[in-house]
Amino acid sequence: MDARLRRVNKEIADCKNDKTSNIKIDLIEESPFHLKGSFPGPEGTPYQGGHFEVDIVIPESYPFQPVKLKFITKVYHPNVSSASGAICLDILKDAWSPVLTLKSTLISLQSLLCSPEPNDPQDAEVAKHYTTSKNSFEDTAIYWTQIYAGGPGPKEKKGKASTARETRDEIAIAGLERAHVEQFEALGFERSKVIDVLRRLNYRGPNVAKLSEDRVVEELLK
Amino acid sequence: MNTLLSANVPDPTDFPPLTIAPGLRTLDGSLRCNICGELFDAPVTLNCGHCFCSFCVRSSLAEKQECPACRKTAIEGHLRPNPVMEEVVSAWKLSRPYILNLSKADSEQQQRDATPVATPKAKKRKIMAETGTRSGASTSSGVSAPRSPSKSKRTRQGSEVFFNTIPTSDADEDEMPEPSNASANPRPDDLVKCPMCTRRVKYKSINQHMDQGCKDPPLESTRSTMSDWKKLMAGPNKGKQKDTSDDEDNFPLPKASYATLKDRKLKEMLTEHGLPISGDRNQWIHRHQRWVMIYNANLDRSSRNRKTKQELRKELKKWEDEKAKKRRTTVEDNAAHEKRHKNEFAQLVDAARPRGDKGAPKAAASTAKWTAEQSKNNAAISLSGDKSPRAAQTEGNHCEREKNAIVVDSEEEREMVFLQRT
Structure with a gap:
């Protein structure tokens, strides 16, 4: 068994065994290198209560190249493309390190939802919305969470x-x-x-x- | 491929969780490389103190020159072998299955004890009866001499999580296969475990053994000095005996700047190490790069664990074969292949069509025939635009269609063939 498969195996086992982080990883098809991760929206944010799914593709040279992540669930967030789900996060690009795992990257995604970075946007429109009127942005984010991620909706x-x-x-x-x-x-x-x-x-x-x-x-x- | 995932890959979670066996998971985890997740193989330390498998960290440094853990700048020259860690890991490899068995048996025992919700009194009596024979052995062993406290801890088993842990070590000692041998006064010829290297040594020679730094068969030291002498005597003309003695050249191979090298020189460099010169220049370079890496990583093992060049060559060949296998997947059944990837093709075709087509009044365009030119353009668009992840994954797969003798090189062309057919 090659090293990459062994490592992915361990990472999945690690997620299964860790019940505190609430992060799940499932197979999408037959390949162990195409997975689906999911995590709850962080508390105290417009994404609270939502359930977010992420498409994970593990490249040939993993762990020396970053995993390819993309939101399956639509997310209204400055660093996530509202159309394609593409994510702008440094550790998924040049700041990747081979000691990062699927679990730690998914946790980083979760914390990206907590702290948007409108100065380095993926979706310029959403970022503009965020910087100009944060309240209205949050309204939209809550609605999207409700509609696409099964969130509780506005109070x-x-x-x-x-x-x-x-x-x-x-x-x-x-x-x-x-x-x-x-x-x-x-x-x-x-x-x-x-x-x-x-x-x-x-x-x-x-x-x-x-x-x-x-x-x-x-x-x-x- | 669920079978692939369920395949038993040992990892720290094999051990019971913190509440039952504190430290075991952490111990197993901290003896593993954070890059590959395996127990350290040829551990090396960087300037910042972080430790990785030599091969893993060399691969990582080839991508980016920083410590994978703390991002401090690092280069290959900083790598220092960590022989102590290597010793620890090899000892742990030996003891791991044994400890795993012990911990499993122990947690099962605890579960069995915990399930009948008996009054503490009844439990105490039961356990005492159970351990009656055992406690006899433990007294003679002398290691668990304070008998009464250990017994009282046992009785509290299951009621307090904290104390659950203590019987683990207790049971450990009980079930040791040689409790009487390890007892207070072994005879001179009895084998006892060396507290430093865990090897079994005759009792009469244990002091000598430890004084020598646990090098019982003191072969390595003499051999290395011998080879040192040999090197000195042999002088510069070492080319002749290169393959005969493996510990001859203990120096890491330098990295080459391949761009400046001529083909002939590259070939020479490969043949020098007994590597094949099949394939093109690109393959030579990759082969040599990989060789330098596994060769240098091998030097970071202690001489006892080092592999021979022959083994390294086999490793390299296996890696190349696997790489070649992945690059080429042949499609045997055209119809089945088309059926299986129907959705994929449909998606690609959909993505290739101009967006405005759907529902727009210019509907005529969508019904128009796809000329070869058009489909080519659109294929290009679909490739540069958003790809479905599946498409991205299969991209670059070469598939041959035997029947029609069309060799499809890339996703783009495959799509073109599909478009032409429909």
Whole structure:
């Protein structure tokens, strides 16, 4: 058995035996070099309560080259691509060290969720959202956690009508301000189209001041 | 491939957890290299004090010149063999199965004791009856002389986790195969364990043995001085006897800057060590690099554990064979292969199609025929764009289609073939 397989074996056994870290590693298919890791969202963050899955590919020259990690679960985070799940983390690139294990890298991912690094973003849009209005960013992150990672959702009274909640969801997922969407909706445009255009133009935070309303309407009329 | 994963690879978790046998897991874990997870093989220490297998850390330093554990800068020149660690590891290798058995038997015993929720009194009597024969032996052994405290600890077994640990050592001594031999006054010809090297030595010669630093058969020291002399006498013309004596050249091989070397010189360097010169220049370089690494790592073993050049050559060959095997996977059944990777192909084709096609009014484009040119372009896009992990993994696999005699070199071409067929 080659050294790489032996090491992966040990690492999986290590995760199985460690019940305190809450990190799980499973096989995806037949290959022991393509795995699925999962961990709970860290407490005290918008990701709390969610269950996050990560695609793990172990390269030929492991452990001298880093593992390839990618989120399977959609995550709203400055250092995670909201489209592909690609992760921007130094230890997955040039700061990798062969003493790092699957468990320790997954723990690092977990702590990346705790401390976003908007200055070195993977998803520029999300990072902008984070730096401009953190509250609205957290709203979106909580919604994404709820929808994609099975999180508990925002703490609010359940008395609201369900339709209102759904529309709020749409806006929050796009990372937009509710008032802005309603402003253009009042001009007679479809809500979905408004969200689409505002998202494309990145109409949020200080950007709102830079973009004239005419420009938005122009886009809407296209 | 679950069988592969369930294959029994020894690791620290073989031992019972901290609560039952404190220290055992940590002990096993700290005698393992943090890179490969195996018990140290030719342990070497860096300037920062961290210890790794020689081969592992050499491979790591080839990638990046820093200590894998603490990231302090390190170079191969810093590596120093750690013979003490090597001794410890070889002793642990010997004793590991025995201790594993002991700890297993002990934890089973504890479980058996713990399951019937008996009153402490009844338990005490039961254990006393059970150990009645054993305690006789332990008194004579003299090692566990303070008999009454050990007994009282035994009775508390199961009720307090902390005390669970003490009987482990107790049982240890009880079950030793030679309790009477190790007793207070062994006869001069009895074998006793040396406290330093754990080898069995005659009692009358134990002092002498320890005074000599546990080198019972003092072969190594004389041999090394002899070879030193030989080297001195032989002088510069050592080329002739190169292969006859392995401990001749105890110096690590220098690294070569392959880019500046001519083909002929490279070949010479390979033949010098009895390595094959098959393959192309690239393979020669890889072969020589690997050889230098395993050769130098071998020198970090103590001379007792060193492998012969012949063994090292075999190792190198095995590594090359495995590498070659991985590079080439032949596809025997075309239909089955297509079926099995249908999803993969579909994904790739999907990724290759321009995004705008879906649902857009330009639907005509999607129904249009794929010309060879188009498919080529799109294949390129799919490769540069986001690849599915599976695709990335299989990338570079060479597969041959015997039937159609099309040799497919890369993912790109395979996809093209698929597109042309559909």
